[in-house]
Each structure stands twice: as structure tokens, then as C-alpha cells.
Amino acid sequence: MINHLPILPILIPALTGALLLLPPLQRSMRHQRLLSLAATLLTLFAALALYNSSGEATTHYLLGNWEQPFGIVLVADRLSTLLVLLTAVLSFGVVLYANAGTDEAGSFFHPLFQYQLMGIYGAFLTGDMFNLFVFFEILLLASYGLLAHSGGKARIRASVQYVTLNLIGSALFLVALGLLYGTLGTLNMADMADRVAMMRDDQLVLLEAALLILVVVFGLKTALVPLQFWLVRSYAAATAPVAALFAIMTKIGIYGFYRVHIGTFGHQPELNSGPMQTLFWIMAAVTMVVAIIGVLGSKNLRTLTANLVLISVATLMFTVALGSEAAVSAGLYYLIHSTLVTAALFLLADIIAHKRGPAADNFVPARPMSQRTLISLTFMAVAITVVGMPPMSGFIGKTLILVSAQSGSQQLAAWSFILIGSLASLIGLSRAGTSLLWHTTGSKAPAETTSALPIAALMLFVLSAPVMVVLAGPLTDALAQTAGQLLTSATEVALQ
């Protein structure tokens, strides 16, 4: 009996997306919402089961039953199933929020959403470099549609730039794949890791070129300086659920670094030491500086959140630069935390913008909000989590990263940049909180209140922070094993 679990997170969204486009469902918004919600919930259960099964053994799912390394393979190891589970949780909250009415602003929200999920799950699960490219394209094509969703001048303009940049990124990805195949003769990640050891020196140069091109490709997805220009404009322009879903998109680039640069080629010291490592450090540091300037200069909550995404990306990039088992494990904790909390902040920004009428989420005095206590307390909780103050999950995540820096020079670079980034987040969010919640004009708040569905979606993300703190012990143990598996798998994975 073959275990078909690994294919489910790809199959369910693919079938749902197709079903949603068929006439009986396409007409009725209510049916679309129900089906989309049911499919997301189903995928969540599949992801949970998959994550549980990965604890015992890594499943290799051979598509078409072609033997490895000749056929395409899905690899459900600890890292991929963890990120699939994270995406499933995120998508559940996002679809709840979208069902409250944002999905009506344009057509085809739910099909695009499902296809985007299919691409993300596929990118995490695949064990084949070319398939990674294909799933990248699937998720990008869906994200182009989602970004432009519900139209408008700003969104379309952001889309043109986002699409152009990503098409160039795809072309570069193919160049890197050509180089990898030309030198290694395989695109199966585990097989690549095996063959690197047998490379001659003149081939290693080509391989290093391929890995450097991949830095550009993943750097573009992650939005590292100097490839970050698209991020703030597109994230600030996108509708709230889309921006919240995009919280996982930058993390896919980080996953690429973990999987390819650290997992597959990390055990080859000639490739990963030297210029590549220096490049990672510089990119992380400069991204942090640019993000800090962005955070301090933001004029509304959505732009601020987009810049906070940059800060989290820079922080994660330090773990890539450190590259040790402890750093990756800490990075994964921070990755989960920052994905969920960024989603919370994007949803909160949207709720606040709706409540403040024409002033939206700009940092200007406006009428007071309804449900002010609830919104204020939620904002405070989210802000503390983002900044990384105890008792929330950001504190644990950042501390783990800081502790994982071993030598003096590593500590100097990582500690100073990450801590100054946290200070900037603190200043930015304090300014946002005071101007949005305290500086009010007029005396009466409008009577209309936000309905239960968006609040529930928001709370799902907000409450993830205390849950991550309570479960910090078992979670960090599991993540340490995940990081350990990633760093040793490259050398150990035997081709069945």
C-alpha cells in the first residue's frame, strides 16, 4: 500500500480550483465560499496528518512510480511538512477573512487562492529542482492575479512591476537549472547532493556560478536588497487577505536558501564558504538598514507592515548566513512566528482602515473607532509580538537567533543589526499606535462594528503567538530535529 498523503496538499487545491471555475459553482458566491473553506480545512487536516507521519520517517512519493532519481519525486520530510502545515494554518485564517466580503471586490478570488496554495504546497514538497521552478511559476501566476485582484490604479501599477521582475527571476532560475544540469547531470536534490562530492575543480566553478544565480532568484522572492523594491509597493497595494497570504511568499525564498544552499550543497565547503557566505552577511545587513529606514518613514499601517516584513526577512537572512544547525532551528521558529504575526498585522490594518473611514490607516488624526478596546488590545498584543518583547513568540524567536551566533564577529554583526531592527520596529509601531488609536477628532464613534468572521480570523493569528510560547519547549525540540535532518540529509539520504 503506497502512502498517498504527500500528494494531497497539491491535489486538493488543484481540484478545488478547477471545480470553482465550473458553471454551477461559479455563479454563486455562497457556494464558492463554502467549497473554498471546506477544501482549505481538508488540506489543513491532510497537512496535520502529513506532519505527524514525517516525525517517524521521510516519505518519498514517486510520481508515476518512476524510480529515483529518474522520475519526479515529492519528499515529505520534517522541513517540508512543517512549512506545508504553516501554510495550511495561514490559508485557513485568510480564507475566513476573505469570506467576510473582500472576495467580492473582484472575480475569481477563490480559484486563484486555491491555485496559489497548490503552488506553495508543491514548492515545499518537491524534491526536484525543475519541479521547484514549475511550482514557483504556478504560485507566481496565481499571485499575479491575486495582486491585481479588485483592480485600481495602484494595484495594476504594482502588478506590472512585480510581474516583470518575477519573469526576469524565472529566466534566471532556468539559467541556473541549465548550469546545474549541465554540470551535475541530474535535477533531483538528493542525487545532486551525492554527485557534488565527485565534481572536478573546473566544474565546481560552474556550480558556484549556478548557486550565485540562485541567490539572485531566491533573493528576489525573499526581497533582499538590492532586489527588494517591488515588495513594499505590492504588499501595501494588495487587498488584506492577499497581503496576509503573501506573508508566506517571502518565506519561500528563505526556504529555497535553506533547502538548496544549506541542505543540498551545504556540506560542500568549497561551495558555501568564502564569497557566498560574505554575500549572505552583506545582503542581510543592508536589507536590515533599508527596512529600518522604511519602518521609520512609513506613512500608513500597511506600508509599515510591508517594511516590517523586510525586517523579518533580514533577520531570517542572518540565520542563512550563520548556516549552523542551531541557527536554522532558531530561524524556523522565527519564520513560523513572523509569518503568522505579519498576517495578523495586515488583517488588523485592513480592519482599522475600514473603521476610520476616509482617513483609512494613514497616521493622521481621524474619528474614533468602534470596538476601540478590542482593537487597541489586539494592536498592542500584535505589536509586542512583532517587536520581540516578552512574553510573546517574537522574543523567543529573536533570542534563539541571537544565541545561535557563535563567534565574536558573528555576534557583533547579527546582534547589532537584529537589535537595532527591533528598536526601529518598536518606534514605528509605537508611533502607529499613538496616532491611530489615541489621536482622534470628533467625539462619537460610528455605530457599525466589524462582524465576527474577520475578528475570528484575526484572533486565530494573534493567539498563535501565546500558543507558540506555551508550546515553545516541544516546538523547539521538533525544530532542532528538523534542522538536524536538513543539514545531515544531504549526506545521508540514500536513494531507495
Add this chain to the structure above:
Amino acid sequence: MEGLYAICVGVLTSCGIYLLLRGRTFPVILGLIMLSYAVNLFLFASGRLNSNMATILGESDTFADPLPQALVLTAIVIGFAMTAFMLVLSIRAYSENGNDHVDGKPADERVHDSSIAADKGGQKE
């Protein structure tokens, strides 16, 4: 053959990059198309350049690597879809912005027309 092939890929790439750096969407799309042609040729060459070799085992004594050909086919299909999407998006952007510049407004207008743009934005709100 290698030299000619390499020159082809190089010329296509440089033309593509030159066009990508233009300000209007149509040259940018042409640049993307050229770049994807160059990339497809490059991918094709990753299986080494051979002639008169079958891709099916047993048909001849020597055989060519079929995998890059499959990769190129996939890349062509994906590139085609992306180009189509980009064309539709830029037509939409043209109708929204009233011009075909990637930045949403012409480069020479950006400086001294910013006040006018701000006025227009203000009126709409």
C-alpha cells in the same frame, strides 16, 4: 557549432537585457521574450550539442539526452503563458494609467508634473 550557438545565446541575452531596461511596457515585453528564447537555447545546450542522435534508446548506437528537451518544452509553455499574461496586464495598465510606462508615468513628466499629479489625486478623493 558551439561557438555559433554561444554567440546566438549571448546576442539574444544582451538584446533582451537592453530591451528590459527600457521605460515602456512593449519593449520590456519584447525583452522578456528575447531573454526567454536565450534561456531556452541555453537549457537545450545543457544536454550537450549533438547531431544525428536519436533521443529514444535502441534507435541508434548513440543517443542524445532527452531530459533537456523535455525541460525546454516545459519552459516554452510556461514562458508563453507568462508572456500572454504580461501582454494583457500591460494593456490593462495602459487603460488605467493612460500611458504605457512601466512606472505608470513618463520619465520626463515625473519631476515637474508631480504637483499636477498630486492635484489630480486630490480631486479624485
